[in-house]
Amino acid sequence: MSAHHRTWTRASSAALLAVALAAGGTAYAGDDIETLTARQIAEKAREALLDAESVHITSKGDLREPGSPNELDLALDRSGNCAGTVSMGGEGSVEIIKRGETVWMKPDAAFWKNQVPGGGEAVRELVGDRYLRGTTDIGLLKGMAGVCDLDTFLDRLTGVPTSDVSLTKGEKTEVDGVEAIPVTGNLAGRTVTLYVATEGEPHPVRLVVTSAGAAKATVDFSDYDEPVPTATPTADDSVDLSTLLG
Numbered sequence: 001m002s003a004h005h006r007t008w009t010r011a012s013s014a015a016l017l018a019v020a021l022a023a024g025g026t027a028y029a030g031d032d033i034e035t036l037t038a039r040q041i042a043e044k045a046r047e048a049l050l051d052a053e054s055v056h057i058t059s060k061g062d063l064r065e066p067g068s069p070n071e072l073d074l075a076l077d078r079s080g081n082c083a084g085t086v087s088m089g090g091e092g093s094v095e096i097i098k099r100g101e102t103v104w105m106k107p108d109a110a111f112w113k114n115q116v117p118g119g120g121e122a123v124r125e126l127v128g129d130r131y132l133r134g135t136t137d138i139g140l141l142k143g144m145a146g147v148c149d150l151d152t153f154l155d156r157l158t159g160v161p162t163s164d165v166s167l168t169k170g171e172k173t174e175v176d177g178v179e180a181i182p183v184t185g186n187l188a189g190r191t192v193t194l195y196v197a198t199e200g201e202p203h204p205v206r207l208v209v210t211s212a213g214a215a216k217a218t219v220d221f222s223d224y225d226e227p228v229p230t231a232t233p234t235a236d237d238s239v240d241l242s243t244l245l246g
Contacts, residue, residue, distance in 0.1 A: 042196075182196075
């Protein structure tokens with residue numbers, strides 16, 4: 001599913017900018033994160049994120065070019081399991097469930113129309129309100145393997161060198177009921193603010209990306225180390241993709 005996979009790559013680039021702020025710097029052994037420098041806080045957040053076994057990611061706003069909104073609501077783990085929804089603005093959205101090598105996906109009407117030009121309507125009528133089911137070795141579903149793998153996601157997040165980025169620590173605030181301290185930097189023309197929890201593990205809880213002429217984008221991180229939901233569609237609620245393609 002190349003279009004979907006490309007969209008994910010673009011969408012994650014903003015998150016990449018933000019947690020990439022954490023790359024480099026000096027780790028700190030103490031517990032009171034509020035006493036640390038901005039770079040030490042960012043490093044602690046990076047370590048906590050890399051230690052996570054699973055996380056729920058929710059993103060809203062303009063994470064690509066101006067005027068191209070995306071939304072992501074996805075729980076994912078290091079075993080490649082995931083469950084949630086990926087939206088490509090007016091181009092459609094897809095419900096995704098992945099357990100092991102099996103993927104279930106339910107695109108909406110807009111997705112069929114925009115992502116499968118010509119034959120989308122016919123396939124949609126055939127599938128109806130059911131999920132498409134297949135394995136990750138099918139081209140249409142192969143992109144989901146990367147979307148749903150936390151290791152892949154974290155590689156993208158932390159793979160940009162930012163040792164020369166100047167970071168600023170802000171005042172402690174509350175993010176969805178979690179006390180957090182913001183760390184802000186500028187990268188590639190964007191202002192990126194990463195909010196790091198001050199109680200318990202110093203997990204990133206939110207990042208906000210702004211740039212001139214672009215809408216604000218927000219990515220929230222929650223449910224660290226919580227299991228990805230295990231419910232999968234029944235056989236009656238899904239259509240085998242290999243049979244459909246055949």
